Amino acid sequence: MNKSRLHKITAVLFALLFWQIAAMILDRSFLLSSPIEVLKSLLELGLSGVFWTGMWKSVCKILLGFLSGAGVGIFLAGLSYRFKLFEVYISPYIMVIRSIPVASFVIIILIWLGGGGLSLFVCFFMVMPIFYANTLEGLKSVDVKMLQMAKIFEMSNNAKLIYIYLPALESFLLSASVASIGIAFKSGIAAEVIGRPKDTLGFFLFDAKMYLDTSKVFAITLTVIICSAIFERLAVLIIKRFFYMLKRVY
Structure with a gap:
């Protein structure tokens, strides 16, 4: 085990110890549940089929919103x-979308479409501007001399895409994925808490809050964090694998 991983584990253990001590000193489980109480609630949720169904419903909608937002961006x-003129015309809309609060998006979507696809659409509008900005910046960072060389040697558009544009985009797409996955999960769950579509993680969170079941709130929050971390790693792995295979093939 390398030192970096050991330090991370130690930091987590210290955080859990501090959390446990704070919960014992406060001695008010409805204000601050201990890690042990949260673990018990997490195990109880894990035995519930309704919770698993709701979790996958939320995760699938959030991921669909993420993927569609990334693709459109x-x-x-x-x-x-x-087309430079297209950039001029679309930039105000992108700026407006980036500036609108999540709560406003939720209310607008609830009025227009109802709560069915709420988290999907909110995630789409949160993710799309990030991928748009990062991809555009990556394309603009392409070396002009490389493009001039491609023109001299009469490279096809496909060849320019594979050998010039895609390598320049790798780091920008990675950073966009890392930044937007967390935002997608946070905004998606927040949308579900406000809109309360039935049998979703946001619905369970609001229900736990109504009954002051703090350990359950922490357990569901921990579930969201774990899901976000897993899919963030998965997105990075897929992008790195794609570019690795691209380099191997071409």
Whole structure:
């Protein structure tokens, strides 16, 4: 085990110890539940089929919103890079979308579409501007000399995409994925708490809050954190694997 991992584990253990001591001193479980109480609630939730169904419902909608937001953001960035006038016209809309609070999005979507696809649409609007900005910045960072060389050697558009544009985009897409996965889960669950679509993680969170079941609130929050961390690592792994295979093939 390397020192970096050992330090991370030690930091987590110290945080848990501090949490346990604080909970014992406060001695008010409805204000601050101890790690042991949270673990018990987590195990109870794990034995509930309704919780698993709600968790996967929330996760699937959040991931669908993330993927659609990423796809549309990359596509719009490509259009903005290709057509400068398009960038001029779309930039105010992107700025407005980035500035609107999550709560406002939730209320607008509830009025227009109801609560069915609430977290999906909120995640889409949170993720899309991030991928748009990062992809456009990556495209603009391409070395002009490389493009001039490609023009001299009459490289095809596919060749320029594979050998020039995609390598330049790798780090930008990685940073966009890392930044937006966490935002997608936070905004998606927040949307569910406000809109309360039935049998979702946000619905369970609001229900636990109503009954002052703090240990359950912490347990559900821990579930969201774990899901976010897993899919963040998975997204990074997929992107790195894609570019690795691209380099191997070409």
